[in-house]
Amino acid sequence: MQDVLDRLTRLEALVSIQQLMFRYAECVDLARFEALGELFRHGTIGAAGARPMRGVSEVARFYAATNRVHADGTLRTRHLAANPIVEIDPSGRRATARSYFVVLQETKAVPLQAIVAGRYHDAYHVVDDAWCFAERVIHVDQVGNMSDHLSFDLRRDPIPEIEG
Template sequence: MSTAADTTAVTNLIAKYAELIDTGDFAGVGALFEDAEFVGNGGSVRGSAAIERMFTSLVIRYDDGTPRTHHVTTNIALEFDDPATTATARAYFTVFQALPDLPLQAIAAGRYRDRFQCLDGQWRFAERRVTMHLTGDLSRHLRMPNAATRDNHGAG
């Protein structure tokens, strides 16, 4: 059975991911996945350094160091085992982007499926699965070799 503190800790991890992505702190994103796997539509990556490299190579950052995005995470559903040492979560996400010459718009929407584990009293990501269901204009958000790869990335 989970406690309110467990629920808050896991929910805060989900929110921290969105905050770090939107501020362009890809080292911070990687740190959230120290011993975890990040699985996107195009494959999987494991560990802090590999996840930081993936985001750095995939996501465009602008002069202010950010991708000029705003990730909104909704419909979070958490389930804890008993005793509460592992948990799973399901959530929706929508990514908005705005640039001086690009009006604010939704550019992607999908789902997160997460696994968490509690080690030494600290909740951590064990796995994040990102599935992109809807995409808009990603050309100003992701470095893509061609339009065919538009739906095969993992950054959400």
């Protein structure tokens, strides 16, 4: 019986972690930057090699300052996460995940196209009986035309530091 309970606990953890992965994409695409920040209340997010951001307000401020919100109130993007490999610690309270991402965008100026692709390396932990991001490191591998997405050129410019 304990084996069945352990399997159910691991399955519940897997579903909760996948929901966090997908919520991140939805928050970014819909320009819900405060909700995005909430995902990192107990964790950090940043590009590989850059200073990670921590907490609700820092994450929300960064995304609001660096992403172009269009007339419909969204980024006109679709962040697609694929091939997640989730490994849950035997304690059942920590996990890691690796996945790929592709971001599609279409605007009045840019036809539908992939604008960036890469990998997410994530760590998760349980806080107050709920799974949360502990860390998300974004590895950008391919960059296309991001002129209607970001306020800086990802190929050329360093990731900006946003003052609080």
